[in-house]
Amino acid sequence: MTLTEKLLARAAGKRKAAAGDNLLVDVNVLMTHDVCGPGTIGVFQREFGPGARVWDPQRVVIMPDHYIFTSDRRSNRNVDILRRFVREQGIRYFYDVIDDEDGLWAFDASQGPLSAQHGSRYAGVCHVALAEKGHTCPGEVLVGTDSHTCTAGAFNEFATGIGNTDAAFVMGTGKILLRVPETMRLILDGATGPGVMAKDVILSVIGRIGFDGATYRAMEFGGDGVSALTIEERMTIANMGVEAGAKNAIFGADETTLSFVDSRMKEHGTTRPYEPVSPDGGAKYATEHRVNLSSLEPTVAVPPDPGCCRTARQLADVRIDRAYIGSCTGGKAVDFEAFVDVVRGRRVVTDTFGVPATPTIVRHLKDTKRNGQSLWDILVASGVRMTENAGCGACLGGPEDTFGRMNEPVTCISTTNRNFPGRMGHPNGKVYLASPYTVAASALAGRIADPRDYL
């Protein structure tokens, strides 16, 4: 069996499972957020009755992160709905935006987008925060009302995005009906060269197999190239599996995985027994692809979808009006560190916005110093507009007052994961997707640039 087959068989209490089987699977963790949580709660209450209880209040994790730093009335109402539900149900892991006992908080636009408006429990972008807070665990099944839930495949779990109705079903029963997907095997060989990041790896894979090249399938990453990847790099790769249409993307568990999850679980008191899965020798794969990491170049996805890939060099005459670093894909600590490597001691000539994915990352950037100066200060000194309000930011547009949102039809280069028409706000805006290195180099050049010229 492949990793995914083996894991799903176990979660369904079966000895074997093969692609195409329909299984009723036990869920370990259900995650929802402010955009799909209220609708999920609505379906849950409609279908199970107003007095219904969630199947396990310890296993429902609620992370408002999308439309929170906004004065938009309806968006704030949605967080209130989450708060009420959490109180009613005694849900343990609710990462509220603010320390708000009475539920009267609303974002104050007059304080400006830059000063932090969150409390002590706020966690930031769900996919990064799930890992930081010790909710990702090898061998488990994690479902979430967000397509990038597949990010957690980096931790050797089956993780996939689902809709509100499916999530309401999980809330009430702890189970989900799943069809076991066929598995595509991606064998990573060697190591990436200078200037090439995990983002380039996944963009070139999508460019190669196509934007719907993994539809209905599991992507399983293996090969000697994996062991050299950090956990954050694996997260970046798994995160964009859904951009090739994949149901899930999954890695094996090794020392890197175990030491990360153990330390996070210990730090947050979420420690539980777990059993990683590994693929069997004779596993059947639908397809196998080899990726020679050393031959990859800085890669950019051009509008209108993440499958339209070119090298950064080929796009050297594309002028940009804006650069953006942030999101679950490209707003992690390592992404900002890479950005700093390029812009340090220089000034961006492009309007550049930085939105760390989580408050922990904000703290890391402020506490980590290079030659006596914090990473945060280096970014600000080089002209990047940083916000302490970690979250999804403008990655999916959001309400008009969202920091970094494209309210004009500009051209942006971004470390995010989607570049469909209208994605970051304006319907006629254009979004190019690239690694933090490439976005940083482009912000310095005012046009798409190859970061190897700046490192």
Added chain:
Amino acid sequence: MSGKRVGGKVYVVGDNIDTDQIIPGQYLSLIPTIREEYIRLGGYALCGLPVDQYPKRLVEPGRAPSEYSVLIAGRNFGCGSSREHAPIALGAAGIRVVIAESFARIFFRNCLATGELYPIESAYRLYDAFETGDCVEVDLQSWGLGAADSSCIYPLKPLGEAEKIVSAGGLFAYARKTGLVRGGNASS
């Protein structure tokens, strides 16, 4: 949803129509389970399609529901996010059936789970054969699509088991029928 035939005007879109074009991010604060907001979502269905390529809109501003009941699309329809707002907006706009060359997985699943509309695949590129405004009839028993003004029938891929979920009215109605879920609100 009842009846094994769906007839009406088609609205035709191309390949890779993603969920941001079906329902742009700024409308996601609307909660589909609140009746008035469900209706408003219908008014915004497919409003993210670029106006220059799609001068005729699925729903003219302020004129919901749509005059179209069948959507024909190319490859990879519904790619992108897991937002259930997408099939719901189409269903609320009056679309009963969407026929595409292929679907993105989560969107397909959300169509079934909500019971809002039938997601049907066609091996033919119907997208080249029809134009927005044509009148068609979709037969969900013999799995064919015919134009009102011709005898030519295009075969569709049968939905199989999934058809039972949509015609039951979605995941919960189906789960109750099959005994997977008991009790609760049987009226839905």
